[in-house]
Amino acid sequence: MCIRDRSFGLRTGWSIIKSMLDPETTEKIQFLKSSDFHVMLSHIPKNQLEQKWGGDVPDLQAFWPIRYTGKEPSWNPEQEKLLQLQKEKDQQKTIELEIVEQKKRQVAEKEREEQQKIYQEQERQK
Numbered sequence: 001m002c003i004r005d006r007s008f009g010l011r012t013g014w015s016i017i018k019s020m021l022d023p024e025t026t027e028k029i030q031f032l033k034s035s036d037f038h039v040m041l042s043h044i045p046k047n048q049l050e051q052k053w054g055g056d057v058p059d060l061q062a063f064w065p066i067r068y069t070g071k072e073p074s075w076n077p078e079q080e081k082l083l084q085l086q087k088e089k090d091q092q093k094t095i096e097l098e099i100v101e102q103k104k105r106q107v108a109e110k111e112r113e114e115q116q117k118i119y120q121e122q123e124r125q126k
Contacts, residue, residue, distance in 0.1 A: 003031050 003010070011031075018026050032039055037053050049055025 003029065 014031070030039065040049060041054055044055075046055050048057065050057050050059045052059050
């Protein structure tokens, strides 16, 4: 997470909160000065950042209503592969769960049939 131009209150609050957090968590939070905005480019694609932060998107003058820039977010091919693999794993898991449920239904049906046969046999013996 990148936080820019932190105020005195935020700096004070962060110094207190930081001591209570795990060091791994605090490493993920960066406070940026005006001269450090190039760091954001390592986390956010240039076509999603305003020009004032070093990006390609024109600086916004009005924030409402939300304006569509017409540019699709750029996707990393590796990220796309990972998303596809995750989707395939999810589909496989769904299929496996459906098979398990189907087997459970079959077993339950057989048990009902056996119980019904036992009941019918008991009725005949009476």
